[in-house]
Amino acid sequence: MLKSILFALSAVALGACTSMQAGGPSYPPPLGGPNIPLSAEDQVRQMGRGVNVLGYDPIWQDPARARFHERHMGIIHDGGFQTIRINLQAFRHMDANNNLDPQWFATLDRMVNAALAAHLNVILDEHDYGVCGEDVAACRVKLGAFWMQVAAHYQNAPPAVMFELLNEPNHAMDTEWNSVLINMLATVRITNPTRNVIIGPVFWNNINNLDQLQLPDGDRHIIVTVHYYLPMEFTHQGAPWVPEMTQLGVTWGSDADRAFLKNNFDRVKAWSDAHHRPIFLGEFGAYDKGPLDSRVAYTSAVAREAEAHGFAWAYWQFDSDFVVWNMDTDSWNAPIHDALIPH
Numbered sequence: 001m002l003k004s005i006l007f008a009l010s011a012v013a014l015g016a017c018t019s020m021q022a023g024g025p026s027y028p029p030p031l032g033g034p035n036i037p038l039s040a041e042d043q044v045r046q047m048g049r050g051v052n053v054l055g056y057d058p059i060w061q062d063p064a065r066a067r068f069h070e071r072h073m074g075i076i077h078d079g080g081f082q083t084i085r086i087n088l089q090a091f092r093h094m095d096a097n098n099n100l101d102p103q104w105f106a107t108l109d110r111m112v113n114a115a116l117a118a119h120l121n122v123i124l125d126e127h128d129y130g131v132c133g134e135d136v137a138a139c140r141v142k143l144g145a146f147w148m149q150v151a152a153h154y155q156n157a158p159p160a161v162m163f164e165l166l167n168e169p170n171h172a173m174d175t176e177w178n179s180v181l182i183n184m185l186a187t188v189r190i191t192n193p194t195r196n197v198i199i200g201p202v203f204w205n206n207i208n209n210l211d212q213l214q215l216p217d218g219d220r221h222i223i224v225t226v227h228y229y230l231p232m233e234f235t236h237q238g239a240p241w242v243p244e245m246t247q248l249g250v251t252w253g254s255d256a257d258r259a260f261l262k263n264n265f266d267r268v269k270a271w272s273d274a275h276h277r278p279i280f281l282g283e284f285g286a287y288d289k290g291p292l293d294s295r296v297a298y299t300s301a302v303a304r305e306a307e308a309h310g311f312a313w314a315y316w317q318f319d320s321d322f323v324v325w326n327m328d329t330d331s332w333n334a335p336i337h338d339a340l341i342p343h
């Protein structure tokens with residue numbers, strides 16, 4: 001069974017390689033100089049400040065209905081960011097043989113090229129964490145097919161393009177993740193031996209689960225990611241997808257709140273130093289229903305604390321909810337933007 005899956009995956013990869021040679025994507029000049037491998041540490045320094053984009057945009061279903069356009073890449077760069085994390089829910093764009101839709105690839109190529117042209121680092125984050133948390137067997141097949149195709153497709157992309165194996169492993173994936181990640185990493189390494197790959201711990205990339213994360217010692221092109229939404233009672237107040245968080249009016253900013261944040265990041269830094277793995281804080285933020293002054297205080301404190309600890313970061317998110325950009329007024333959501341990027 002495993003052999004036949006591997007064979008099927010290799011066939012997919014060969015197909016992807018062939019189509020790539022027959023007119024795959026071409027890229028603007030690489031960010032930061034020649035196309036040579038970047039150490040994970042240098043990449044984290046280069047990543048600096050970032051933002052999550054495109055995860056919930058209609059562009060993937062129908063490019064004509066896009067909210068996010070190529071011009072937003074320049075806006076993001078000029079707004080003080082160095083990195084975007086593109087959230088890809090790609091499983092729904094696969095056919096019955098798990099081949100990715102060419103139109104989906106065309107949209108992604110357009111976005112990756114626009115980001116590189118705007119001098120942004122680009123993370124391709126596979127964001128089907130719901131499916132993967134429910135059905136690990138199905139996830140192994142689809143995630144493997146995804147990385148076989150995407151890694152081959154972008155094998156000639158500059159090092160500014162990074163791969164994130166899976167957003168927020170959770171539930172059923174929690175006990176399987178160390179074996180799944182090794183397989184996915186091996187798949188990526190067939191075509192991308194030195195590209196930096198981003199991998200996080202179980203329980204939704206929780207800082208308290210870093211000790212369970214098992215990474216291959218010999219692979220130094222790995223950046224470890226965590227997400228930070230603590231305390232959930234504050235950051236997710238009124239969020240409909242966490243039904244128990246009905247409370248509103250929860251504030252943030254006391255000395256105890258700030259000490260808790262610092263202590264949590266101290267622990268992440270201690271893990272990072274002990275394991276020689278640089279850290280990317282891939283998501284943080286506070287949902288739009290919280291009191292604005294507390295959201296601003298929190299957003300600014302988390303960003304500054306991450307920087308003080310040497311972590312690159314990406315805010316959740318550009319559009320949709322927790323917004324830092326207002327699509328209606330075509331301008332920054334100033335309080336949140338100013339909190340993230342101080343003048």
Ligand code: BGC
Pocket residue numbers: 055127167168283316
């Ligand atoms: C999910 C979003 C959610 C956010 C904060 C992300 O990983 O994709 O749907 O809004 O986390 O909870």
